[in-house]
Amino acid sequence: MTQRVATDPIPLAQALIRCRSVTPANDGALDVVQRALEPLGFACTRLVYGPEDYRVDNLFARRGTSGPHLCYAGHTDVVPPGDVAAWTDDPFSGEVRDGVLFGRGACDMKGGIAAFVAGLADYLAERPDHPGSISLLITGDEEARSVDGTARVLEWMQANGQVPDMALVGEPTSKAALGDTIKIGRRGSLTARIAVHGKQGHSAYPALADNPIHRLVAALGPLLAAPLDHGSEFFPPTTLQVTGFDVGNTASNVIPATARAMLNIRFNDLHDSAGLTQRLHAALQASGCRYEMTAECSGESFLTRPGPFVDALSRAIARSTGVTPALDTGGGTSDARFIARYCPVAEFGAVGASLHQVNEHAPVDELRRLAATYCAILHEVLG
Structure with a gap:
């Protein structure tokens, strides 16, 4: 059985879903993430790019100054809810019913960000003197133009000596069961x-x-x-x-x-x-x-070949979930295409069955198990 985390990701996921952050609006979503990270010892930098009529807010947060440096990347922007009348609840309510969290972004990918922060909190409680550095690159421009988000922040990171040694993107990559798929490239x-x-x-x-x-x-x-x-x-x-x-x-x-x-x-x-x-x-x-x-x-297409980083992810996921992940390159594009220009990158997250759909949702138990898996990944990659 998957290890459980002491820090519950659900309240943070609900707080994020309640921010109506349809690209490029932020509506306080990055403030929610920043408030969760600063007590954990992260130095947070807000980076705003784009023209006046399309301002994009981004967050870079880092704890530690030495290597190895692992960066977790994700996005708080979401696609529009579509036909609101077709939703059972308000798309931005963050309602939990029958053990399932509902709302735009529950699956893609506010739930994933909340799970990583929860897993991160548990890891830091166990390893306050952890080796290396952990950073988060959280953008508000992934679902639309993808011009003034991750790509621009990476340019800033390079100019300021913040390029990571490896990166993990928290997109919902699992297909049928949590842990069954790691994306090591994209077409x-x-x-x-x-x-x-x-x-x-x-x-x-x-x-x-x-x-x-x-x-x-x-x-x-x-x-x-x-x-x-x-x-x-x-x-x-x-x-x-x-x-x-x-x-x-x-x-x-x-x-x-x-x-x-x-x-x-x-x-x-x-x-x-x-x-x-x-x-x-x-x-x-x-x-x-x-x-x-x-x-x-x-x-462009990119590939992170199996090696120390991908192998470490596979071991941690298998140990935490009991599922041996397949290495996959299918699907559409993601912000990993920008990160691949700077360092090895892989993607791992929840089951993506309902992303962009009416009544988007994520099982509460799955998000908690994802948090535990992220904690295991931090232990495996950083020690």
């Missing part, structure tokens, strides 16, 4: 927007027109016909999805002048965004079409 994400130009004309006289739809389909065909790769040691195959296709045409007898498509490529460590962008250009050029294309990468 990259590239979005391309393509406009192919032709010549408008009557569909009965195609020789007098140049159909851009046919040219765009011809360019996309080879990209969709064969896989970009067959996966790598730790990653599934790269995927290319057409996520938008539009010609702005409501007349059945008119060949349009322009056809547009939007693509999203989730790519593994066999590719980078520059190479994939060139591959798209080559396919379009081979079709002979006149086109324009913009490509935007929200994050």
Whole structure:
């Protein structure tokens, strides 16, 4: 059975959920975290970035000055609740019913932050003279732009000699049971927007027109016909999805002048965004079409290979939960993509079954077991 923590994460989780911190609003959420950390001996620094109409509040807190330095990263911002009438309770009530905590952020990831702080409090009670340093990077800009949050704080950390030796992101990574999954990497994400130009004309006289739809389909065909790769040691195959296709045409007898498509490529460590962008250009050029294309990468793929840090996480999780975690790289992007530029990073947290859903929730017992597991991780990593 999982070890229990003396410090209960539930009151802190409720206090965080009651802050209506829909990105980029903070609504006091980082104040709640700071008030919990300062009595534990953390020096807290608030870092505010962004334009006047999109101000983002961030928190960096550190205890200790020596190495090894472990940083826990997370976010207090949440997505909008959606249809509030569909919720059983106020999305920001932090209600506990039948052993389950409800509210926006209970799963992703205010519950996780509360669990880490609770586990941290127990660890410090047992190891007040712990070796090394512990820090927390908590942002208010993860669920939306992700421009003025973790990425900016990391720049500040580097400029001020605060780069950690390793980092743990508390996203809800577990799939079916707490402890079953550690994410050691993420796929990259590239979005391309393509406009192919032709010549408008009557569909009965195609020789007098140049159909851009046919040219765009011809360019996309080879990209969709064969896989970009067959996966790598730790990653599934790269995927290319057409996520938008539009010609702005409501007349059945008119060949349009322009056809547009939007693509999203989730790519593994066999590719980078520059190479994939060139591959798209080559396919379009081979079709002979006149086109324009913009490509935007929200994050390159990254991988933290199994080694001392990942092995320590696995041992602590297995010992605390009784579950041997699988090493995984699936899912979307996270702020770990920024941290990977600075140090080894892995992700571990609660079961993510209800994130972003109506009636988002987390079992109280699971959050308490997560806190105990974070405590075990601190012991294993720092000693």
